[in-house]
Amino acid sequence: MIIRDLFKRTKGEATIPSDESKNVPEGLMTKCPECKHIILTKELIKQDKVCPKCSHHFKMTARERTENLLDAGSFRSIDDHIRSVNPLEFPGYEEKVKKDSEKTGLNEAVLTGFGTLDGREVALAVMDSHFRMGSMGSVVGEKITRAVEAAAERELPFIIFTASGGARMQEGVLSLMQMAKVSVALKRHSNKGLLFISVLTNPTTGGVSASFASVGDINIAEPKALIGFAGRRVIEQTVREKLPENFQTAEFLLEHGQLDAVVHRNKMRETLSALVRLHGKGTGYDEAEAESE
Amino acid sequence: MTKPKQKANKALPFEEPLVQLQTKITELKELTRTADVDMSTEIASLEERMARLEKEIYENMKPWDRVQVARHPNRPTTHDYISRLFTDFIEFHGDRLYGDDEAVIGGIASFHGRPLTVIGHQRGKDTKENIRRNFGMPHPEGYRKALRLMKQAEKFRRPVVCFIDTKGAYPGKAAEERGQSEAIARNLVEMAGLTVPVVSIVIGEGGSGGALALGVANHILMLENSTYSVISPEGAASILWKDSALAQTAAEAMKITAPDLLEMGIIDRIIPEVRGGAHRDPARQAEMLGAALEDSFKELRKLGEQELVDQRYRKFKSIGVFSEE
């Protein structure tokens, strides 16, 4: 569990508050936290929210991601009605969830549904770190599980974009068990010969890293994404050893054989589209045969 | 396997009233012997009080008391149960990829005349052994060894028993480099598909993903004073209240005891412990654990390969609390 020190490493991405007057839309300009370059927010979105100067990948909301990735207007969400309760009766938990729900327009820290990628249908789950740091409780586990089951049922590829600080502490061991729950569903999906692609985005740590995020048929990550099991500070305290500068970055994982590829966001759509096309409907050989005839 | 000498059972803080009373009784007995005064009435009354107090304390253990029992240095480990319950144990080493992680042990053995595969986290009994076994906190190769042995069990149609007893997977640089996340994640998915009976028993601390990686079972059992949690009470307190001294409060709030997990529908059964905890009578405790294990195997032997996979699927699929309106 590394929720706390996780966000020490992630620099704030402040949109510059525009003029106080209500005529100017909020956040007209955005400053890159890495190189301090200032860019029109509209332009930044056009660039897939990647800094044109230094290639810093800004965080995306789940909605932004589906719009950025899928064919226009093709996304249909499912299970927007499932809500978190307070199983351990933690003071203030429900209020925190409600607040983030209002802030993000999501019922929980993951958005799930179906859409098409260059005309090919896929099941999709996109985690949103703006909602309780993307932490996984019962609802996140349930929504992802149902999306995987629906994908298995309809024989579709399943793609997940992970962004999570790990388990949702306020749901205790129930949140831990969501790792196993999603895993049993993934096994069924896999046994049907269907494709599962995991795209790890900044940050993917703790229990999410140690479950579905790491077991795609194909694991890819966005550049510089923080990915790891244990928190950097915890490791430093344990081993009393200097950790390399790029420790637990996507590039570090690639170097150590943990990823298939690191893919720039400008190339993400075409990469995923090609992967889905090459696998057909999960069992792509037949489709490819038919096309070549 | 070395057998370090067992140290005397140290009393835990919640047992302090019992220790004090026992000291008083001993004093009076000593007095009777040396000073030639008859204190038998007083002694009898104190002994009666002792019996009542014992009952009161051990039958109303608080979560934090259980945490301390679960962490007792003399608490029986995986190897203690293996040597008491099984015959023919032959330990198998290594993950065939990198090395042999001694924080996890495993192998083949006989249980009531039938072969089975046994795997478990292994803590040390003293500092020297703990260093060798990394305090029971595995690296990726520990989980990969476990998976190798599970697949081997599946090939030869042997049931699998996993003993869970770890503070967690090791948080270290090498562990990250070799894919700690992937090793745990892989076990979760592959255990989901095993076509032989799998029983996991939490015998001490069940710490987070490092415990769960041996826990995707058909039946999950917990010893009465074991714990299973997403984070240690100290860790939870430090994150929630920025104060690890509030671990006692966190132990209650996080619901990590066997009765808590039974109530949440996560585990199937609690294995009772001998009064005061498993360390008081490891031989008797092993018998009780063995009886529960036999019950589980008897039930699971009736299921076919696909039924075992489906039962495990339904079990985990149903875990979670949410509202749907």
Ligand SMILES: [Zn+2]
């Ligand atoms: Zn920049």
